[in-house]
Amino acid sequence: MKTMNVSLVGVGGQGILLTSDILAKTATLAGLDVKKSEIHGMAQRGGSVISQVRFGEKVYSPIIADGMSDLLVSFERLEALRWRHLLAPDGKVLINDMNMTPITVSSGQQPAVADLDARLKAEYPGALYVDAMALAQTLGNTRAMNMVLAGALSTLTPFGADVWEQAMRERIPAKLLDMNIKAFEAGRQAVQG
Amino acid sequence: MSQKVLLSANEAVAWAACKAGCAVASAYPGTPSTEILENVAKFKDTINCEWAVNEKVAMEVAIGASIAGARALTAMKHVGLNVAMDPLMTYTYVGANGGLVIITADDPGMHSSQNEQDSRVLVKFARAALFEPADSQETFDMVIAAFELSEKYQVPAFIRLTTRTSHTSTVVDVGDDFGPGQVERKPYVKDIRRYIPVPMFARPQRVRAQERTEALRAFGCETPFNRIEAGDTRLGIITSGVTYQFVKEVFPEFSVLKLGFANPFPSDLVKRFAAGVDRVLVIEELDPFMEEQVRAMGVQVVEHTTELNMLEMNPVRLMALRKELLGDVEAPAAHRADTGLPTRPPVLCAGCSHRGVFYTLSKLGATVTGDIGCYTLGAFPPLNAMDTTICMGASIGNAFGMEKAGMQGRICAVLGDSTFFHSGMTGILNVLYNGGTITTIVLDNRITGMTGHQENPGSGKTLCGEPAPVTDIAEVAKAIGFKRVVKVDAYDLVALERVLKEELDSHEPSVVIAGGPCRLAAKLMNAGTYEVDPAKCKACGACFKLGCPAIERGEAVADGKRFKSHIDPVQCSGCDLCRQTCKFDAITKIR
Numbered sequence: 001m002k003t004m005n006v007s008l009v010g011v012g013g014q015g016i017l018l019t020s021d022i023l024a025k026t027a028t029l030a031g032l033d034v035k036k037s038e039i040h041g042m043a044q045r046g047g048s049v050i051s052q053v054r055f056g057e058k059v060y061s062p063i064i065a066d067g068m069s070d071l072l073v074s075f076e077r078l079e080a081l082r083w084r085h086l087l088a089p090d091g092k093v094l095i096n097d098m099n100m101t102p103i104t105v106s107s108g109q110q111p112a113v114a115d116l117d118a119r120l121k122a123e124y125p126g127a128l129y130v131d132a133m134a135l136a137q138t139l140g141n142t143r144a145m146n147m148v149l150a151g152a153l154s155t156l157t158p159f160g161a162d163v164w165e166q167a168m169r170e171r172i173p174a175k176l177l178d179m180n181i182k183a184f185e186a187g188r189q190a191v192q193g
Numbered sequence: 194m195s196q197k198v199l200l201s202a203n204e205a206v207a208w209a210a211c212k213a214g215c216a217v218a219s220a221y222p223g224t225p226s227t228e229i230l231e232n233v234a235k236f237k238d239t240i241n242c243e244w245a246v247n248e249k250v251a252m253e254v255a256i257g258a259s260i261a262g263a264r265a266l267t268a269m270k271h272v273g274l275n276v277a278m279d280p281l282m283t284y285t286y287v288g289a290n291g292g293l294v295i296i297t298a299d300d301p302g303m304h305s306s307q308n309e310q311d312s313r314v315l316v317k318f319a320r321a322a323l324f325e326p327a328d329s330q331e332t333f334d335m336v337i338a339a340f341e342l343s344e345k346y347q348v349p350a351f352i353r354l355t356t357r358t359s360h361t362s363t364v365v366d367v368g369d370d371f372g373p374g375q376v377e378r379k380p381y382v383k384d385i386r387r388y389i390p391v392p393m394f395a396r397p398q399r400v401r402a403q404e405r406t407e408a409l410r411a412f413g414c415e416t417p418f419n420r421i422e423a424g425d426t427r428l429g430i431i432t433s434g435v436t437y438q439f440v441k442e443v444f445p446e447f448s449v450l451k452l453g454f455a456n457p458f459p460s461d462l463v464k465r466f467a468a469g470v471d472r473v474l475v476i477e478e479l480d481p482f483m484e485e486q487v488r489a490m491g492v493q494v495v496e497h498t499t500e501l502n503m504l505e506m507n508p509v510r511l512m513a514l515r516k517e518l519l520g521d522v523e524a525p526a527a528h529r530a531d532t533g534l535p536t537r538p539p540v541l542c543a544g545c546s547h548r549g550v551f552y553t554l555s556k557l558g559a560t561v562t563g564d565i566g567c568y569t570l571g572a573f574p575p576l577n578a579m580d581t582t583i584c585m586g587a588s589i590g591n592a593f594g595m596e597k598a599g600m601q602g603r604i605c606a607v608l609g610d611s612t613f614f615h616s617g618m619t620g621i622l623n624v625l626y627n628g629g630t631i632t633t634i635v636l637d638n639r640i641t642g643m644t645g646h647q648e649n650p651g652s653g654k655t656l657c658g659e660p661a662p663v664t665d666i667a668e669v670a671k672a673i674g675f676k677r678v679v680k681v682d683a684y685d686l687v688a689l690e691r692v693l694k695e696e697l698d699s700h701e702p703s704v705v706i707a708g709g710p711c712r713l714a715a716k717l718m719n720a721g722t723y724e725v726d727p728a729k730c731k732a733c734g735a736c737f738k739l740g741c742p743a744i745e746r747g748e749a750v751a752d753g754k755r756f757k758s759h760i761d762p763v764q765c766s767g768c769d770l771c772r773q774t775c776k777f778d779a780i781t782k783i784r
């Protein structure tokens with residue numbers, strides 16, 4: 001297969017690193033060569049986070065060049081715009097329908113993006129949106145938001161749900177597994193209808 | 194059956210150390226190297242491992258273990274190597290007994306560092322051996338090979354990682370029946386000619402170090418870690434480390450000499466490679482370490498104007514190089530990054546115990562020499578309470594130097610507990626001894642915060658979670674001889690202002706310990722919630738000066754010139770500071 005490039009972006013504390021871990025594990029279980037590279041800054045929460053996963057027959061660079069992401073998964077709406085330059089011309093976009101106001105805006109140091117809706121529409125006409133927070137809330141655990149997104153993301157990868165779930169079993173502690181798999185399935189259904 | 198696991202290079206170091214029979218590991222945390230010891234701790238049954246108080250001590254512990262005949266490992270970030278250079282420079286004369294492997298993790302592009310350094314230069318300077326892995330599998334294999342090489346040639350052996358190897362996970366075959374390796378310890382034999390390099394013993398050692406360098410150069414020409422990948426010989430590319438991966442992506446058709454063992458530089462191999470290609474191009478991250486040596490050998494190297502010798506390497510930069518040299522690629526048509534969006538910089542957590550101190554220092558108009566940790570964020574608006582940051586421990590010497598230079602006003606040094614133990618104790622000793630009057634403020638949150646919450650001598654636990662004696666910073670200061678040592682609650686703004694004013698205005702040296710747990714590490718992020726009563730809020734803006742991420746602009750008043758405040762109940766961790774800043778009792782605890 002052609003190497004597939006996935007960029008996962010969002011805000012520290014949203015569970016991006018676990019999601020990319022599970023994607024990387026899934027690809028490994030499928031017998032592919034995998035590279036997962038992340039930049040997560042400091043200990044505190046709230047900063048921009050990016051993790052990149054590449055998989056295929058043979059993967060060299062751990063970094064996805066600008067304009068080469070086949071898939072951009074943004075855990076937050078503003079971050080989706082911030083990483084626009086990563087997306088390939090025919091790349092797909094999955095956006096978590098959630099706003100997290102950066103401190104620079106909430107404290108009045110910088111102006112908010114007034115026309116965020118319009119800009120997202122213009123930049124990503126075919127984007128898939130998932131309200132992962134709302135779905136996780138229905139399931140009674142907001143911390144499983146990332147697995148809802150993983151479920152949605154899984155439909156855009158060449159791997160079946162069974163492989164994904166095996167990766168989750170290997171990575172997530174047993175007592176949290178059920179809840180997370182439920183969230184994953186909710187995410188899958190949300191985009192498959 | 195061979196076992197394949199997805200590992201970051203940091204994890205691969207730990208697995209390899211276990212397999213190689215490493216017996217002792219000591220390190221001080223630092224991004225991107227921190228996870229190395231955290232993962233070594235998973236093999237604590239066979240590796241005696243610890244957080245040292247700084248990199249110099251970590252290096253000395255590893256050297257001691259090596260002298261005793263055991264295999265030993267130390268790990269640090271690039272700036273940590275600066276701190277550890279002194280013992281290293283002499284141990285390369287003495288020579289390793291048990292294998293000594295040193296991991297240094299560089300941070301090209303400064304994702305989380307105050308500078309970028311190319312550790313390869315220091316490895317050469319120290320006359321040590323250097324392995325440069327390009328992924329986790331190579332890291333695993335090279336760590337094992339480095340232990341063997343270190344013993345065979347009696348040389349400290351480096352593994353140079355970078356952010357993109359340390360924090361990239363790739364598939365690693367850890368071999369059949371993975372488990373702790375059994376190696377025979379080298380005997381320790383008392384030998385002052387070897388272990389005590391006074392001048393008369395050091396001179397012959399210097400000569401031996403040179404002979405060893407030549408022997409290792411020959412090793413470098415034969416080891417499979419240095420390999421020629423034959424291709425189109427119109428261009429021959431010499432590369433190393435993660436940069437190799439980018440070269441394979443952007444220049445896939447050309448001959449490559451991949452150097453996995455780059456110091457001592459394998460000159461004969463390089464000459465052989467150069468002779469077999471039309472033109473030689475050197476592509477490496479950071480300094481022209483290899484390129485200068487290739488040129489010094491008299492080999493002609495392709496000239497170009499694409500800047501490659503600073504900041505992080507990536508495929509796009511190499512596409513620009515290829516475009517310049519061959520004119521046959523265009524970088525993919527990417528949108529330009531939108532620089533007009535509101536930024537999302539790191540901020541002190543909601544409820545961080547450092548916030549009140551900076552709020553107070555800002556109010557007192559102090560000149561603050563800062564240091565390195567989460568608290569460096571006190572420099573930014575709206576706190577604006579830090580003037581300088583140089584390197585770990587520098588705050589104290591810097592403040593004292595300002596005083597010595599005759600600078601007026603309230604001068605103080607601010608540093609964290611881990612930084613104090615790392616290199617602050619000698620600083621305050623110097624202030625006292627030399628008659629300084631500055632105030633040193635230790636932000637004592639009982640954890641090494643910024644690197645992801647590691648234990649330290651003030652936290653009561655070791656790397657492996659065992660109980661440990663707690664060192665009290667106030668007692669340290671008193672034992673050094675400070676008369677003015679004050680402990681204050683970091684969440685009490687009234688007490689903070691009183692104490693800091695008093696100490697900053699006193700003409701005697703003092704140490705203030707502002708105590709409060711790291712809110713994130715102590716799992717207090719949901720400890721409570723506060724609320725602003727919009728009817729009482731006068732939009733005075735006092736609480737905004739705290740810069741708490743939970744406090745947002747609410748309703749606009751006075752034609753949008755001022756704003757009432759609003760607290761995000763999800764982010765608020767209930768630290769109480771904002772309540773103390775409000776003169777109108779508009780802020781109350783609701784949970």
Ligand SMILES: Cc1ncc(C[n+]2csc(CCOP(=O)(O)OP(=O)(O)O)c2C)c(N)n1
Binds near residue numbers: 224273643644711
């Ligand atoms: C010589 C050196 N070693 C390690 C680091 C990495 N580092 C940056 S901040 C920090 C720890 C800070 O801990 P502390 O002083 O307790 O402050 P906190 O982050 O908890 O506020 C470390 C280890 C460094 N910058 N320089």
Ligand code: SF4
Binds near residue numbers: 044712
């Ligand atoms: S991680 Fe701890 S020390 Fe760092 S900003 Fe958060 S609360 Fe403060």
Ligand code: SF4
Binds near residue numbers: 722760771
């Ligand atoms: S109590 Fe106030 S200052 Fe403390 S975390 Fe909540 S909003 Fe921030």
